[in-house]
Amino acid sequence: MDTIEIGTTTVTETEIEGVKEYAWDDTHIYQIGIESFPGHITNTYLIMDGEVNLFDTGLGGKKALKELERGLEIISTHFRQKVKLEDISGIIISHGHADHWGLLSHPELKGKKVYIHELDSETLVDFQKRLTGAKERIKNFVNQAGWDLEMDNIFSLDKLQVRIADYELVKLTNGQKIIADYEVYHVPGHSPGSILLKIGPVLFLGDLILSETTPHQLPGSLIEGCGLRLYLNSLKKAASFGNLLGLPAHEEIIYSIKDRADEITVFHYHRLLDILDLCATEKNLFQITDEYYQLRSEYINGKTIAELTRDDQILALEEIRAHLDYLIEDGKVIMTETDNGVLKYHAQ
Numbered sequence: 278m279d280t281i282e283i284g285t286t287t288v289t290e291t292e293i294e295g296v297k298e299y300a301w302d303d304t305h306i307y308q309i310g311i312e313s314f315p316g317h318i319t320n321t322y323l324i325m326d327g328e329v330n331l332f333d334t335g336l337g338g339k340k341a342l343k344e345l346e347r348g349l350e351i352i353s354t355h356f357r358q359k360v361k362l363e364d365i366s367g368i369i370i371s372h373g374h375a376d377h378w379g380l381l382s383h384p385e386l387k388g389k390k391v392y393i394h395e396l397d398s399e400t401l402v403d404f405q406k407r408l409t410g411a412k413e414r415i416k417n418f419v420n421q422a423g424w425d426l427e428m429d430n431i432f433s434l435d436k437l438q439v440r441i442a443d444y445e446l447v448k449l450t451n452g453q454k455i456i457a458d459y460e461v462y463h464v465p466g467h468s469p470g471s472i473l474l475k476i477g478p479v480l481f482l483g484d485l486i487l488s489e490t491t492p493h494q495l496p497g498s499l500i501e502g503c504g505l506r507l508y509l510n511s512l513k514k515a516a517s518f519g520n521l522l523g524l525p526a527h528e529e530i531i532y533s534i535k536d537r538a539d540e541i542t543v544f545h546y547h548r549l550l551d552i553l554d555l556c557a558t559e560k561n562l563f564q565i566t567d568e569y570y571q572l573r574s575e576y577i578n579g580k581t582i583a584e585l586t587r588d589d590q591i592l593a594l595e596e597i598r599a600h601l602d603y604l605i606e607d608g609k610v611i612m613t614e615t616d617n618g619v620l621k622y623h624a625q
């Protein structure tokens with residue numbers, strides 16, 4: 278058992294069979310990893326303080342449910358906090374991406390309260406409609422990027438759907454308090470309705486701040502409420518809470534939110550400068566993305582864009598376009614449209 282001092286509170290950290298406990302006073306929080314995609318773990322957190330609530334669910338079918346139930350079993354037997362799936366009263370969702378709520382598509386969790394920010398709540402209400410709309414926008418976006426990509430079966434989540442009527446949906450807003458005075462803060466950027474949740478000395482980070490990866494940037498020109506500028510402002514907001522223990526939705530816990538927020542901010546400023554350099558001559562988004570990742574191939578494991586999966590190629594385009602949007606807003610880059618609809622960028 279380790280102890281972590283947060284202000285005047287001592288938080289104990291204990292790990293048994295892959296489940297981590299963070300505890301102080303009468304509050305026990307358990308981190309349970311659920312494999313959402315092969316190799317992609319979502320950290321879900323069971324919050325026990327008289328009530329039992331879950332923060333994020335992970336994506337997936339029976340296997341994901343089994344992983345959650347295995348976590349509850351370890352908590353019951355090794356941590357001696359008896360808990361079953363039926364004891365969970367509410368599920369709080371950090372943001373509308375499917376690896377954070379997909380397990381709601383399974384009937385085992387129905388009847389519970391589901392808390393999600395109002396701007397991401399539509400994703401739960403009619404996911405397939407949203408997915409169809411998003412795919413159309415992405416096709417158009419890729420055409421404008423000057424890339425001839427095969428666009429069938431992108432982001433294969435075609436069977437995923439939540440029967441929202443099975444749940445009691447609670448739409449969240451900034452500054453709201455829920456359950457036992459848990460504080461909700463709106464931090465748009467990674468998604469329009471991303472939230473932080475503050476409980477005593479801990480801050481649930483969702484995908485705003487991760488320990489290793491810099492979270493994916495979606496261009497605000499593609500999805501309103503996303504974008505690098507909003508995201509960087511949200512990082513500042515997270516850092517402004519002072520010394521709290523950061524519990525992210527992927528990867529490892531974060532002992533200094535401010536230090537990690539600063540690292541990620543500096544990373545994006547470097548990326549902006551690299552991209553501005555690449556815009557010295559006029560190029561389309563595909564060319565800029567390709568050249569950027571040749572220059573910085575360490576960020577895609579030494580690969581080239583051509584070697585990525587098609588979905589990852591789209592993510593790479595989105596990431597670079599999010600930075601171009603920022604430079605365009607600042608008047609540093611000019612965007613022009615060519616006759617065939619492809620957008621080109623050059624530095625001012």
Ligand SMILES: [Zn+2]
Nearest residue numbers: 374376484526
């Ligand atoms: Zn995620």
